[in-house]
Amino acid sequence: MGFATHPWPFFMTLLAVADAQAAILERMTTLASERIDLTTALGRVLAEPMYADRDAPPFANSAMDGYAVLVADLNNASADNPVALQIIERVAAGAVPQHQLRAGSAIRIMTGAQVPANAEAVVPFEETDEGQPNAQTEVVRMFQPTQHGNNIRPAGEDMQAGNLVLAAGQVLNAGSIGVLATIGAAQVPVFRQPRVAIIATGDELVDVGIEPNAGQIRNSNGYANAAQVREAGAIPIMLPIVPDNAAALRATLAQAVAEADVLLTSGGVSVGDYDLVKQILNEVGKLEFWRVRMRPGKPLAFGSIDGKPIFGLPGNPVSAMVCFELFVRPALRKMGGYQQLLRPSVWAKLLDADLESNERRQYLRVIVKSSATGLTAELTGAQGSGLVSSMARANGLLIVPEAGQGINRGELAEVVLFGELH
């Protein structure tokens, strides 16, 4: 049992983070698309380009509540010399005007209503005497000239029939949902979300609702990883905790392969007597690589079972979450059709004491804040890989590159930003 009994000499070499990321992404393919209701499409990734089915707005309409007029009628209007126009029609939004304007007439019209075909401008109520009724007819007075096109929104001002309005790969935000509704897309083609089986392994683990006995702890990785899966735009499938037992692990992996697109285990990937994940993975599937030159997260294992990718995340809670951020999240994003796979990184001024370099690339939990002089990064405190509370406080992972000069207090450091800026 354990590493020493397995003849995997290339595993002696630790992969660089970027090489491990590249090896993983190379093996990921984007899932098929599905059609979903517009009301559920927020945050999903568009799978096809979308085109306007008609002009938006579909007809020239009024931008103000006012009067549609002919420009020439008002050429000589002034406060001293108001021009009186005869009101020949009223048009509400949703109605179609029945008359054309003729010299000396005005059509009372509401915002959003289709303007008469020959209307040249709309004069807002506030710029008129609001329409004084007289004995037979209604007359409105105007006090200044206007110009062609004033307060008229032309057909197609926003989108024109046949225009590309959203490209494939776009992540749908609230504005995109508005665009899709405008073009009548009640159903939206989006990439399917990866279904991710989450398997926490360990004899010591009990579920959250259970009182731990001596020697036991609660399964936190399963829940933290499920939340990360959701953040990555995928669907977690929580499987029961698996004890450090080969038969139980085989059975749960078989169930996971049947139900999910991607498998995540946590724990059991190091060199302990009961660390079985690599061995079973090699038996029922293929182990592609093990161990990355990073801290935390070194013993990450990656492979496949029946063509489905499997990530063996280290058991330490911070290691499991950091490995998820760096390796699983980009993989899920590629499967889900996202174009931006990696978290953005920013450069922030280190506020803490000098950080020494190490033979492994370090990812330190930090709180990144924005200030008038730029971004700052402050360590969350102790950096042990068991300290899950430090992940709750952090919004970034500060990188100390391996085999380098380290980073001195006051210097700029690269930070992978995974939470909201403070």
Ligand SMILES: Nc1nc2c(c(=O)[nH]1)N[C@H]1C(S)=C(S)[C@@H](COP(=O)(O)OP(=O)(O)OC[C@H]3O[C@@H](n4cnc5c(N)ncnc54)[C@H](O)[C@@H]3O)O[C@H]1N2
């Ligand atoms: N002799 C060596 N020992 C260790 C090495 C090494 O290189 N040589 N690497 C260390 C590093 S680094 C890590 S990371 C861990 C990885 O361990 P495993 O992946 O084998 O995980 P376990 O041994 O099962 O558990 C480690 C730790 O994490 C806790 N744990 C596990 N699962 C959960 C969970 N679902 N929720 C909360 N906590 C969990 C577990 O109780 C252990 O405390 O190995 C080092 N050892």
Ligand code: MOO
């Ligand atoms: O790599 Mo381990 O993840 O240092 O604790």
Ligand SMILES: [Mg+2]
């Ligand atoms: Mg172990």
